Amino acid sequence: MTDKWYLGIDIGGTSIKVGLCDVDGALAHTYEGPTETDRGRECVLDNIAAYARRCVEEAGMDWGQIRGVGVGIPGQIDAVRGVVEFAANLPLSGVRLKDHLEKVLGKPVRIGNDANVAALGEALSGAGRGAANSVTYTLGTGVGGGIVVNGRVVDGFSGMGGELGHMTIVPDSEAVRCGCGRIGCLETVASATGIVRMAREALEQGVRTTLSEAGALTAKAVFDAAKAGDDTARRIVDRAAHYLGLSMAQVAVIVNPERFIVGGGVAAAGEFLLERVRKSFRAHALDRAREGVVIVAAELGNCAGMIGAAGLVRDL
Ligand SMILES: [Zn+2]
Structure with missing residues (x-):
């Protein structure tokens, strides 16, 4: 059993999917919950963090085993600064998501555009393996x-x-x-x-x-x-x-x-x-x-x- 685990979060307009992956990208556990965009920015941000922790909990793991958290968001993303510049279907435009999540989750966070992130997934563990x-x-x-x-x-x-x-x-x-x-x-x-x-x-x-x-x-x-x-x-x-x-x-x-x-x-x-x-x-x-x-x-x-x-x- 590896002690290196990574969380991947896929944020969509309807639901937020969290996957617990090993270093090879194999999914050990997933958790999905509603995004609740209609309840506003704070609620969506709280949901992201809550679902992340719940996924790890459900998998019977300790938060300390998580090395980092990656996030894919549909929209224009400044991956270097970790800012959601514009997201048409989410109340997250202008949010410094990387800084926010690093603070509330206590882990290194990287963010990216959802299409780019999905391509990376295919490249690492799917058809591009x-x-x-x-x-x-x-x-x-x-x-x-x-x-x-x-x-x-x-x-x-x-x-x-x-x-x-x-x-x-x-x-x-x-x-x-x-x-x-x-x-x-x-x-x-x-x-x-x-x-x-x-x-x-x-x-x-x-x-x-x-x-x-x-x-x-x-x-x-x-x-x-x-x-x-x-x-x-x-x-x-x-x-x-x-x-x-x-x-x-x-x-x-x-x-x-x-x-x-x-x-x-x-x-x-x-x-x-x-x-x-x-x-x-x-x-x-x-x-x-x-x-x-x-x-x-x-x-x-x-x-x-x-x-x-x-x-x-x-x-x-
Ligand atoms: Zn065009």
């Missing part, structure tokens, strides 16, 4: 990402490292506006939102497609129709995969990762999506930057955030 350099794409409502180089996540100068969804990649003639205000971002074609938008546009143009019979227009409905042979749905999936693979070809000559990892709700489409992404990547990448490089599905699911957060402090 054994690879020093990996890049993770998280395809959900938006497109998040994280870059891990030599085992460390790249936050960058102002926390924008790994914002893969906002790579400008769609040509102007086909580009639409992204939630960030710019046009042509990867997110506009490769997120669930983007896939649904393309499907809605096809329906509005009166294209013949089985999607007109799908009840709710969701990314899953588009993938299901594509798998069943619907041409329109298949073109939408091909387009998302084309731009994902093209963006990976760009990343390949910047970071030259050994593995690209694809996770998030949209990635539930599995090999049907991945084989198309690989084809696009092979077609666009520089030979030497793609040799031996693999594109694989994420493995940790909802646990990536906790495991990655613990990974922020595992060198302590």
Whole structure:
């Protein structure tokens, strides 16, 4: 039994998940409780600390066995100063979270953006295990990402490292506006939102497609129709995969990762999506930057955030 334990806390708008990890990122125990954002900042901060202690207690361990606490937060994070600069769905904007938690928990604390932290989790203990350099794409409502180089996540100068969804990649003639205000971002074609938008546009143009019979227009409905042979749905999936693979070809000559990892709700489409992404990547990448490089599905699911957060402090 190791005496080095690390807590990883994954803060979301609905719930806070705490995971107790060993140095290899294996989860020994988890605890989950409501975030209670409606009750305000003090309540959320109290919940974080209370759930952290409860997780350790439930695991039958002593608080003294904890080496450090890592935290992943959805928002703009200054990881160096430990400040939550902006969090849209949490009452934590402007909070010096690292200082606060170090004071109330009495342990070293590091914080990071949730997508970067989840990428670190995959890199350390999931689909990136054994690879020093990996890049993770998280395809959900938006497109998040994280870059891990030599085992460390790249936050960058102002926390924008790994914002893969906002790579400008769609040509102007086909580009639409992204939630960030710019046009042509990867997110506009490769997120669930983007896939649904393309499907809605096809329906509005009166294209013949089985999607007109799908009840709710969701990314899953588009993938299901594509798998069943619907041409329109298949073109939408091909387009998302084309731009994902093209963006990976760009990343390949910047970071030259050994593995690209694809996770998030949209990635539930599995090999049907991945084989198309690989084809696009092979077609666009520089030979030497793609040799031996693999594109694989994420493995940790909802646990990536906790495991990655613990990974922020595992060198302590
Ligand atoms: Zn954007």
